[in-house]
Amino acid sequence: MKRRQFLELTFLTSLTLASNPPFIYGRGKRETPLKVLILGLDGLDPNLVSRFIKKGSLPHFQRLISQGGFSVLGTSIPPQSPVAWANFITGMDPSGHGIFDFMHRDPSNYLPVFSGTLSEEPKKKISLGEWVLPLSRGQIKLLRQGKAFWQILEEHDIPSVISRMPSNYPPAQTKQRSLSGMGTPDIMGSYGIFNYYTTESGEINPDIGGGRIHQVYVIGHQVEASLPGPVNPFRRDRPEATLDFKVYLDPVYPVAKIVIGHEEFILKEKEWSGWRRVEFPLIPGKSVRGICQFYLKEIRPHFKLYISPVHIDPANPVLPICTPADYSRELVAHLGLFHTKGLPADTSALDNNVLNEAEFLHQDNGFLEENLAMLDFELQRFHSGLLFFYLSSTDQRQHMFWRFLDENHPAYDSQLARQFGQEIENIYIQMDQLIARIEKYLDKKTVLIIMSDHGFNPFIRGFNLNTWLFETGYHKLRNPWVQDKGSLFEYTDWSRTKAYGLGLNGLYINLKGRESQGIVNPGSEYEHLVRELANRLEAIVDPLTGKKPIYKAYITREIYKGPYLNQAPDIILGFNWGYRISWSSPLGKFPSEVLEFNRQKWSGDHMGAAELIPGILIANRKIVHPAPSLTDVTATIFDLFGLQIPLEMKGRPVLKIS
Amino acid sequence: MSIVNLWLKTFLDILFFPCRSFSPWIALIFISFLTGLFLLAVYKVFSNQQKIKIAKNRIKAHLLELRLFSDDLVISLQAQGQLFFWNLKYFLQVLRPLVIMVIPLSFLLSHLNLWFAWEPMPPGERMIVKIKLKEGVNLQNFNISLESTEGYEVETPPLRIEAEKEINWRIKALKSGKFEMPFWFDNQKITKEIIIGSNSWQRLSPVRPASGLIRELLNPGERPLSDSLIEEIVISYPSRRLNFFGLKIHWLIAYFFLSIITGLILKRPLKVEI
Amino acid sequence: MGKAKIKIDKNLFERIKKYAGIAGYSSPEEFITHCLEKEVAKLDEAESEEEIKKKLQGLGYIS
Known part of the structure; x- marks a missing residue:
């Protein structure tokens, strides 16, 4: 894939793509003796569950565990959500489903690419002056390999509803109801870009991740600005489509009216708008619709307006987000508009001080409420088969609020800790209340499984893998005096580089025949280098703490044997408790220090060795397997429905059916 | 007329x-x-x-x-x-x-x-009420208030938009029924009809205009306003589309x-x- | 396609003319256009890489 193609991402192709993949009506209809309800609570940590149960905060968890079972759940290597959930979806390890990280690299140019989705622009186009008209369709492909368990259930006529499953965008072809989750982009084709409009020049920072800050001016009690939209593929110069809007401010009162496209609404200071529809014009008769939320943070003395990333409109999806094609519309008809972007909580806005903790929580609580309403709706018609429902709030809150659990965390703030120190416990309590909420739907034939993909640990110190590779001579820069400048290996001398780090856990060898400028010969040279690197990485000691930042450097060829091993990093780093890859190493940067403190609000993480941060398994049936893992849960599903476990799957059933 | x-x-x-x-x-x-x-x-x-x-x-x-x-x-x-x-x-x-x-x-x-x-706004939903003033009226000196009633709640202070010669309020529908919105200015009261309800089909009057042949022809729902400063009072009811086998x-x-x-x-x- | 004129230093132009011939370009204009296109493409690419970062950064794990 060329750089340009990657840039325009998933979105562009959609404009010429049929709105949804074709499907055949007629999902699974069989009446099953058991019903299986699975709640996927991302990042729910077994240690914290135990701690809060002891404290008496989670009575419903406690009761459920006493009736059934509780176990840690072996996570994936690496324990990243897209990888872990793909293990669960397919019952296979990453070498079987091909997802090894949030991002992979393109060996032809060493640039990062999304691991789960490939977008291809239309192949045939004609240019008419400034305009480009596609003559064929673009494509969006799910890169996860292997059959999803609900596709196999479908073959046996067993109905299932799969809501917001990660690593499933675009959703796997099925007649069953499914809604894509983590990995679903915003309308820009990104993991989420917010927009923030401010008159305070001190807030202007062009170099923030996950958002854009715009300087605006109040003239005559009015603010005029524009909301950036997707790249316009119908124009030769491919500009971003934009939507102009006006904000009218009252001269005295803290109240304003926002007029954008067909929408017009009034907000008081510190009010959220709820979902609003926006439509970006591309060419006459063709536009892209999305939904977003507005938050009027301040009117005076400074005007500050936050606009959330623009999500795909579920009532009129421009990209394929569900199966069957009308499922999201059906949900909108019953529940109103809802978020569609994977991981909707705007952690970037909190990290960059655009939203504060209370505002972040307000927004994420809204997303959680939308999910719970959707779960209620599905539970009301859940009479047979399987229902899987995923929630991301557990993961996102732990990422952002872990700093308040530990006074020694570099981002700890005693004042904020007094106010928000309970937030992680609160989200666990909310999950406890969820168990009470769904209890009325559970009958004797319902098997309830609560699972998480990984646990959590603090992110105190960041490891700059690329800096370490540079300092140890495995990575060469053309001009080392600009070491800490540039990114995406801008100054790398590939003709002398043996290894590079990309993604959140991955180390790649610059292998001849695989990488476009590879120098390491396959065979013994490669084997020796990988072994040498793994040993040296595991031997690193943090001079400040005396701890080893890398608990385990997994040599991928030793732990995985599946058909997609060739896409894997050569070494997967399993970090020690409190450590993680640094902020800038994953995108090919070389900061000056090998180890650095993490002072960001994003303060909890899960990039550790799989042994250190397992997920959790709780069920209303006894757990008979002593050390279950994610793929065992998949096997359990087949066992509960009396089906043979497919040969390619690695797991064993873990629940006692009584 | x-x-x-x-x-x-x-x-x-x-x-x-x-x-x-x-x-x-x-x-x-x-x-x-x-x-x-x-x-x-x-x-x-x-x-x-x-x-x-x-x-x-x-x-x-x-x-x-x-x-x-x-x-x-x-x-x-x-x-x-x-x-x-x-x-x-x-x-x-x-x-x-x-x-x-x-x-x-x-x-x-x-x-x-x-x-x-038009469709009436169901209870719980929000809409904008606008007063449009005639050219030449000074918005800043035009003191007007809108009262809440049992049918709706006025949620915002008046928002004065000089460029559009408008005063806007956001209201939240509370209870189904037909209500009178009382606006007060200079000890005078003018009213506008508002209908709140869900799934109901009835006559709605989004605009109460000032008197004038064309204005009254286009907005026949209510008697025209006699006051000479106000051009019209508008409620932003949602548009209604008829469902024809799924087509709106x-x-x-x-x-x-x-x-x-x-x-x-x-x-x-x-x-x-x- | 429309054309626009630009001014260029005379000495530089003489050198361009000399090397255009050596490098096999049919005219100095062709040589200049080719060089400028190459440079602009580089800048385009740099911009693309910036966008790649922005789009991935929304994930929260990287900066």
């Missing part, structure tokens, strides 16, 4: 009364049928049926002539001239009933718009289509030449 509006309002209120608990389609089909009948009647009374018939026959004859003598240039040209002439005569014949129809139809359409173009269509499209169908079906039994 007010009398005509009052008369039409009462007429439609009575006419649609039995349909109110059903889908708006029933009333629309009913009124389209009556409109079709009315159009035929106007045609029959205000046109010279004989002359229309002659004109149409002549047009048909010249069309036939064109086909039969297509290889004869002179006859073809003559036939085309004749076609143009009789088309013109036909148009002049139908012009009179058309002109006569336009006036009552304009009134009827603006009244039907109140019934079919504007009521006017359905109305014209149904009226024309009625006219075409009944013209023969009623012996109307159109």
Whole structure:
């Protein structure tokens, strides 16, 4: 894939793509003796569950565990959500489903690419002056390999509803109801870009991740600005489509009216708008619709307006987000508009001080409420088969609020800790209340499984893998005096580089025949280098703490044997408790220090060795397997429905059916 | 103008009364049928049926002539001239009933718009209420307030927009029903009707205008305002679209289509030449 | 396609003319256009890489 193609991402192709993949009506209809309800609570940590149960905060968890079972759940290597959930979806390890990280690299140019989705622009186009008209369709492909368990259930006529499953965008072809989750982009084709409009020049920072800050001016009690939209593929110069809007401010009162496209609404200071529809014009008769939320943070003395990333409109999806094609519309008809972007909580806005903790929580609580309403709706018609429902709030809150659990965390703030120190416990309590909420739907034939993909640990110190590779001579820069400048290996001398780090856990060898400028010969040279690197990485000691930042450097060829091993990093780093890859190493940067403190609000993480941060398994049936893992849960599903476990799957059933 | 509006309002209120608990389609089909009948009647009374018939026959004859003598240039040209002439005569014949129809139809359409173009806001939802002031009025010195009632709650202070000569409020619908919104300024009270409800089909008046021929014709839902400073009071009701097998269509499209169908079906039994 | 004129130092132009011939370009204009296109493409690419980062950064794990 060329750089340009990657840039325009998933979105562009959609404009010429049929709105949804074709499907055949007629999902699974069989009446099953058991019903299986699975709640996927991302990042729910077994240690914290135990701690809060002891404290008496989670009575419903406690009761459920006493009736059934509780176990840690072996996570994936690496324990990243897209990888872990793909293990669960397919019952296979990453070498079987091909997802090894949030991002992979393109060996032809060493640039990062999304691991789960490939977008291809239309192949045939004609240019008419400034305009480009596609003559064929673009494509969006799910890169996860292997059959999803609900596709196999479908073959046996067993109905299932799969809501917001990660690593499933675009959703796997099925007649069953499914809604894509983590990995679903915003309308820009990104993991989420917010927009923030401010008159305070001190807030202007062009170099923030996950958002854009715009300087605006109040003239005559009015603010005029524009909301950036997707790249316009119908124009030769491919500009971003934009939507102009006006904000009218009252001269005295803290109240304003926002007029954008067909929408017009009034907000008081510190009010959220709820979902609003926006439509970006591309060419006459063709536009892209999305939904977003507005938050009027301040009117005076400074005007500050936050606009959330623009999500795909579920009532009129421009990209394929569900199966069957009308499922999201059906949900909108019953529940109103809802978020569609994977991981909707705007952690970037909190990290960059655009939203504060209370505002972040307000927004994420809204997303959680939308999910719970959707779960209620599905539970009301859940009479047979399987229902899987995923929630991301557990993961996102732990990422952002872990700093308040530990006074020694570099981002700890005693004042904020007094106010928000309970937030992680609160989200666990909310999950406890969820168990009470769904209890009325559970009958004797319902098997309830609560699972998480990984646990959590603090992110105190960041490891700059690329800096370490540079300092140890495995990575060469053309001009080392600009070491800490540039990114995406801008100054790398590939003709002398043996290894590079990309993604959140991955180390790649610059292998001849695989990488476009590879120098390491396959065979013994490669084997020796990988072994040498793994040993040296595991031997690193943090001079400040005396701890080893890398608990385990997994040599991928030793732990995985599946058909997609060739896409894997050569070494997967399993970090020690409190450590993680640094902020800038994953995108090919070389900061000056090998180890650095993490002072960001994003303060909890899960990039550790799989042994250190397992997920959790709780069920209303006894757990008979002593050390279950994610793929065992998949096997359990087949066992509960009396089906043979497919040969390619690695797991064993873990629940006692009584 | 007010009398005509009052008369039409009462007429439609009575006419649609039995349909109110059903889908708006029933009333629309009913009124389209009556409109079709009315159009035929106007045609029959205000046109010279004989002359229309002659004109149409002549047009048909010249069309036939064109086909039969297509290889004869002179006859073809003559036939085309004749076609143009009789088309013109036909148009002049139908012009009179058309002109006569336009006036009552304009009134009827603006009244039907109140019934079919908008939906009441369900309880719990929010909408904007606007007062538009006439040019020259100083917004900053115009002290006006809107009171909450049991049907809705005023959620924001007045938002004064000088550029648009508007004062806006956001209100939240609380309870289904028909309510009066009281606006106070200079110890005077003016009111605007508001209807709140879910899934109900009824006449809604989004605009209460100042007096004036065109304004009253276009906004016949309420008596015009007598105050000279206010141009109109507007409630941003959501638009209504009729569901036609999953397709959302504007009521006017359905109305014209149904009226024309009625006219075409009944013209023969009623012996109307159109 | 429309054309626009630009001014260039005379000495530089002489050198361009000399090397255009050596490098096999049919005219100095062709040589200049080719060089400028190459440079602009580089800048485009740099911009693309910036966008790649922005789009991935929304994930929260990287900066």
